[in-house]
Amino acid sequence: MKISQKGLYALQAMMMLARHYNQGAIRIRDIAYEEVLPEKFLELILLELKNARIVESVRGAKGGYQLRRPPSEIRLSEIIRLIDGPLAPFGDAEQLRSLIDSDLEHRALYKVFMEVRNAAAKILEHTTLADIVNPKFVKTGKRLGKKTHEDARVLPMVVPGNPRRRED
Amino acid sequence: MKISQKGLYALQAMMMLARHYNQGAIRIRDIAYEEVLPEKFLELILLELKNARIVESVRGAKGGYQLRRPPSEIRLSEIIRLIDGPLAPFGDAEQLRSLIDSDLEHRALYKVFMEVRNAAAKILEHTTLADIVNPKFVKTGKRLGKKTHEDARVLPMVVPGNPRRRED
């Protein structure tokens, strides 16, 4: 998995919106200014995030963008998959599974790819926007080795009309 | 990190050479035929692997390519870094470290990137060609959940004239 410049912009914009959660809609211009992102490019990104129902827009004067769910219910994996595709280093999880089953000669290699994919997924599925914004309450010198693991977190519901279903 | 088609070809070719380790040099044509790879493209890849001192060539009639080290001393990370670059999902390890130190606003995000990179590195640094070729002695139905972890393995020495040193 590779995170592009565009993917980084998306994550930064989402972090900014998470910081201002429940403070009303924020203009593209303000997001772009605060995060130092190209405004028109950001507009395209926010449009994608809106179509994926991660953010919502408010039109007209005083309009802008805001998160559709609390930051604790938006996983980094969701954003990255949307913008940059599957987490697997080669193909996607389904494809790898099928290769593991069919290509006997190289199955051990594809299994390693799958291991890498699973490791990345484990991290990115369990980290939400809430985990990476406003870490005021976290000691500065503290290593995140253990990481406060909020496994009691509520899983985000599957939206019925969700576009682009893909396993990886 | 993203593994390209070229990277996959490289890994397949190396697996093939590992299977025939200590059986003399093998012609590009034979590697290409056995692994079903485009011959001239494979030639470029092997040239890169040779310049990186991972394989060596034997010229003239009866020539071909062979591994310079036993398969157990060639890590997958080495091949992947050579062909497809850093393991980190964004930038490389050094760059991420510097961003974590300098960009206070997004350091938590970059730390997650670094976690992903470390997870991938852990797997790919510890898996060698020997681990993924000829798994005859492994039961077919067996899941590799635990994976025979050969940590007593000797670390490959650093070659002095090694071109292209990069941390990630």
Added chain:
DNA sequence: AGAAACCCTACCAACCCTATAGGGTTTTAT
């Protein structure tokens, strides 16, 4: 009404990916 703000499509330059082509050079076998 009018301005603010999102919505959407098109376009574009640069770069990368995946090769292909073809001759040059070195070495071996006879």
Added chain:
DNA sequence: ATAAAACCCTATAGGGTTGGTAGGGTTTCT
């Protein structure tokens, strides 16, 4: 010696992706 085998190296090229820019259309608030 000599021819053939085989690697060595550079050049080229089409197609796709990346990272944007441009500009007008549409909706909604005040």
